[in-house]
Amino acid sequence: THWKHGGIVGVFGYGGGIVGRYSDMPDRFPGVAHFHTVRLNQPSSKFYSTEKLRAICDLWEKYGSGMTNMHGSTGDMVLLGTTTEHLEPLFYELTHDLKQDLGGSGSNLRTPSCCLGKARCEWSCYDTQAICHSLTMHYQDEIHRPAFPYKFKFKFSGCPNDCVASIARSALSVIGTWRDDIQINQAGVQGYIKGEYKSNGGAHADRDWGAFDIDKEVLALCPTQCMRMKGDELEINDAECTRCMHCINVMPRALKPGKDQGATLLVGAKAPILDGAQFATMIVPFIKVDQSDDFQVDH
Ligand code: HEM
Numbered sequence: 001t002h003w004k005h006g007g008i009v010g011v012f013g014y015g016g017g018i019v020g021r022y023s024d025m026p027d028r029f030p031g032v033a034h035f036h037t038v039r040l041n042q043p044s045s046k047f048y049s050t051e052k053l054r055a056i057c058d059l060w061e062k063y064g065s066g067m068t069n070m071h072g073s074t075g076d077m078v079l080l081g082t083t084t085e086h087l088e089p090l091f092y093e094l095t096h097d098l099k100q101d102l103g104g105s106g107s108n109l110r111t112p113s114c115c116l117g118k119a120r121c122e123w124s125c126y127d128t129q130a131i132c133h134s135l136t137m138h139y140q141d142e143i144h145r146p147a148f149p150y151k152f153k154f155k156f157s158g159c160p161n162d163c164v165a166s167i168a169r170s171a172l173s174v175i176g177t178w179r180d181d182i183q184i185n186q187a188g189v190q191g192y193i194k195g196e197y198k199s200n201g202g203a204h205a206d207r208d209w210g211a212f213d214i215d216k217e218v219l220a221l222c223p224t225q226c227m228r229m230k231g232d233e234l235e236i237n238d239a240e241c242t243r244c245m246h247c248i249n250v251m252p253r254a255l256k257p258g259k260d261q262g263a264t265l266l267v268g269a270k271a272p273i274l275d276g277a278q279f280a281t282m283i284v285p286f287i288k289v290d291q292s293d294d295f296q297v298d299h
């Protein structure tokens with residue numbers, strides 16, 4: 001079939017969360033005359049219980065096509081294909097029985113998303129889940145009622161590995177970092193050199209790449225060339241380090257982010273059709289992330 005774009009469709013009181021789609025040939029394809037997309041706000045880091053997932057799938061079998069996209073590039077859980085008549089009953093059961101809400105779409109604040117953060121990852125320099133949840137609650141009006149000329153996105157990564165690709169995918173990108181020195185465990189460094197530990201946590205162990213070579217695999221690949229071996233000691237000139245995470249990723253038992261942790265703020269990533277993807281620009285190199293006043297304290 002040929003699809004018709006757009007058309008305002010939604011639930012009472014909300015201006016976002018549902019993306020209207022119609023077939024241009026409803027007579028020939030009555031089954032997909034309407035095929036609206038419903039976005040559900042995912043929990044921080046996408047932790048669900050199987051019970052909740054089953055309930056959402058059952059609800060979508062009842063009111064929609066049963067097809068899902070887990071998860072959309074927006075971060076949301078995306079339910080593909082329903083009709084206008086089904087939207088209000090779906091929304092009622094979703095919010096009242098499942099205690100789940102719609103996400104963002106159109107020119108509103110899109111559903112904020114975050115990496116696993118401190119829940120699973122030792123590198124997280126701030127609590128990504130807490131800030132994602134807190135800002136989602138704080139900006140409920142902006143998420144559900146489009147008031148902007150264009151969409152706006154927050155994304156939160158706990159460290160510069162940027163697992164949610166916030167630097168490419170969000171209007172305001174919050175990336176964990178540290179402003180003191182990388183923590184070095186010299187015995188750990190020796191463990192890698194002697195082959196006692198697998199580099200990259202064993203991620204490349206499926207093939208024999210030969211013995212680990214710290215010069216080739218770490219020092220030479222440091223983008224600012226700020227590392228060197230002085231005898232058996234690894235030295236890092238932290239003033240030159242750009243926090244790229246390479247050395248930490250290769251030798252996680254030897255190196256860790258510093259202890260004075262916070263975040264870097266960047267703005268303006270976008271993907272215009274003609275120019276291609278553009279990364280965000282750094283505006284605040286370091287800010288402490290303080291949970292005590294719902295993340296609103298200015299440092
Ligand atoms: C062989 C078939 C298909 C392929 C290979 C495909 C591939 C993809 C890919 C790679 C994405 C981006 C995923 C992400 O990052 O979230 C995507 C998104 C999407 N697809 Fe498909 N797709 C297929 C069929 C369909 C069909 C049949 C529909 C609807 C009837 C559909 C609707 C969508 C929508 C609405 C999104 C955007 C979801 C969001 O908001 O992020 N796709 N698809």
Ligand code: HEM
Binds near residue numbers: 004005
């Ligand atoms: C010539 C064909 C199409 C073009 C050039 C096109 C282009 C686009 C663009 C530029 C966006 C906004 C992306 C962004 O900035 O996030 C978008 C969003 C989207 N498109 Fe299309 N599209 C086409 C066809 C379709 C069709 C046929 C469907 C479904 C049947 C579809 C479903 C969607 C959905 C679900 C979104 C997300 C809307 C939202 O985020 O609010 N598109 N499309």
Ligand code: SF4
Binds near residue numbers: 117121122123157
């Ligand atoms: S972005 Fe960093 S902190 Fe978050 S999951 Fe990835 S590696 Fe861990």
Ligand code: SF4
Binds near residue numbers: 248
């Ligand atoms: S984090 Fe990157 S820039 Fe910093 S010392 Fe390690 S490899 Fe070099």
